[in-house]
Amino acid sequence: MTTIQAPRTPAVTRRRGVNWEKWGWIYMRASGVLLVVLIFGHLFVNLWVGDGIKAIDFAFVGGKLSDPFWKVWDTLLLWLALIHGANGMRTLVNDYATKRLTNGILKWALLLATVILIVLGTLVIYTFDPCPAGADPSLVASFCPVAN
Template identity: 60%
Template sequence: MTSLEIESPRSPYTRRKTTRSNYELYGWIFMRASGVLLLVLIFGHLFVNLMTGDGVHSIDFAFVGGKWANPFWQVWDLLMLWLAMLHGTNGVRTVINDYASKDGTRLVLKALLYFACVVVVVLGTLVIFTFNPCPPNAPAELLSQTVCFPS
């Protein structure tokens, strides 16, 4: 076959290399499990933020400050962040493996992907756990009255 001919669709598939691990199987299972858990986390997040209280009109700095003063919501948002980033990273990794034909290109793209994932997870985790709902010198009308000025 010359380089201008299209390979027959009935020709046997040849793998690039053989692997002896179940890494792709575990990645596939992770995508299904994390997808189901993300549905629960995201719809719970949307319900609490949009359907309770005044809905979207109540979301402001004080709302987030009051929410993240509770460790339950910190862990909820942390799980949502980690699972979303790992789920998305695994999906993009699969796309890179499928469409990047050169080993060097695949290596660079996946290195950038993993770097971006680590940066977002680390910074997001820091924001969730170091968030101060009552920053000094902040205007009182922006702060949560129940968290910063308990009666």
């Protein structure tokens, strides 16, 4: 005789511990909302304020990255976008990479690429110096004291 489970019995028993899929889902929604604000703020300042796109040059970027507010803004944008994208790619890997080994390799490659890009991007944001000491005056921007 076959036994049929009660209609409200879960098909899969819940494991104990942190539900990473739930937190990944929540992260995607929260970071998506925050990214919309960050991206449109970034586009507004870069494209519409002042002279618009004609004003974007080395001096504009150097001035922007010398302001702590914009460093934090760009860091948030970088981190949230990369982690948001990596989490989306992880979902695709889970959906389409059915072999356990392939799935693991792709997820590790995704993690490695994300960590490398976050580290390099953060280093650029916080170590950018538009006026490096000892640089050839003909190569630095006109607003640097070396160029004068």
